[in-house]
Amino acid sequence: MKPNKTAAAKAERLAWAFQYCHDKGLRKTRARDALLGFLAQSGPVNWRTLSDSSPLNELCNPSTVFRLLVKLEEIGLVRRITVREKPPFFTMGMPGEQHNDYVVCTECATVQNLQITCPGARLERQLEEEYGFRGLHHEFAFYGVCKDCTKPA
Numbered sequence: 732m733k734p735n736k737t738a739a740a741k742a743e744r745l746a747w748a749f750q751y752c753h754d755k756g757l758r759k760t761r762a763r764d765a766l767l768g769f770l771a772q773s774g775p776v777n778w779r780t781l782s783d784s785s786p787l788n789e790l791c792n793p794s795t796v797f798r799l800l801v802k803l804e805e806i807g808l809v810r811r812i813t814v815r816e817k818p819p820f821f822t823m824g825m826p827g828e829q830h831n832d833y834v835v836c837t838e839c840a841t842v843q844n845l846q847i848t849c850p851g852a853r854l855e856r857q858l859e860e861e862y863g864f865r866g867l868h869h870e871f872a873f874y875g876v877c878k879d880c881t882k883p884a
Contacts, residue, residue: 745771748808748823755806762791766799767808767823775812775820775833775842812872814840836877845873 748767749759757763765787770776778800782793791799800821803809810824812833817840822831832845855867 741771744823751808752803752806757802757806762787762795763799763803765790766796766803770809770821770823773822774831774844775822777818777820777840779818781821810870812842812870814842815874832871834873834875836880837874838876838880841877841879 745768748771749764752763752767753759766781769781769784769787778793778797781787781800782796787796800809800811804811804821808823809821812820812822812835814820814835815837817837820840820842832847832849832851833842834845835842849871851869851871855869858864858867
């Protein structure tokens with residue numbers, strides 16, 4: 732399934748994520764479902780924003796949100812985007828789905844999706860062919876200072 736911004740595609744993506752969690756043996760909780768619902772509707776988001784969002788802030792404490800994110804990351808449903816010396820961002824990344832690559836501001840920690848063909852895909856295929864690896868994935872991000880942070884004060 733290709734990423735799509737329509738409500739139907741987001742609902743289908745969320746239903747798939749619920750089933751994937753079930754298949755991986757994750758316990759169904761209201762907090763887990765709320766977290767997945769938020770991630771299915773958003774781009775990369777940091778842990779604090781997730782923890783403060785409704786209804787997550789009513790269902791569980793921030794440490795539970797972080798534990799859920801780590802568990803979802805372990806099963807391959809969530810990707811962590813690291814920002815130097817800043818809290819990481821998280822985004823839903825379904826197995827087999829073409830991932831997004833990012834440009835990250837090292838000052839304000841803004842994360843933007845890159846609308847480019849990923850240069851890592853060719854390298855993954857080469858590694859599969861030459862070294863026999865399967866199920867390869869990678870993270871690709873550019874880091875710099877965004878135009879808002881470079882404006883003179």
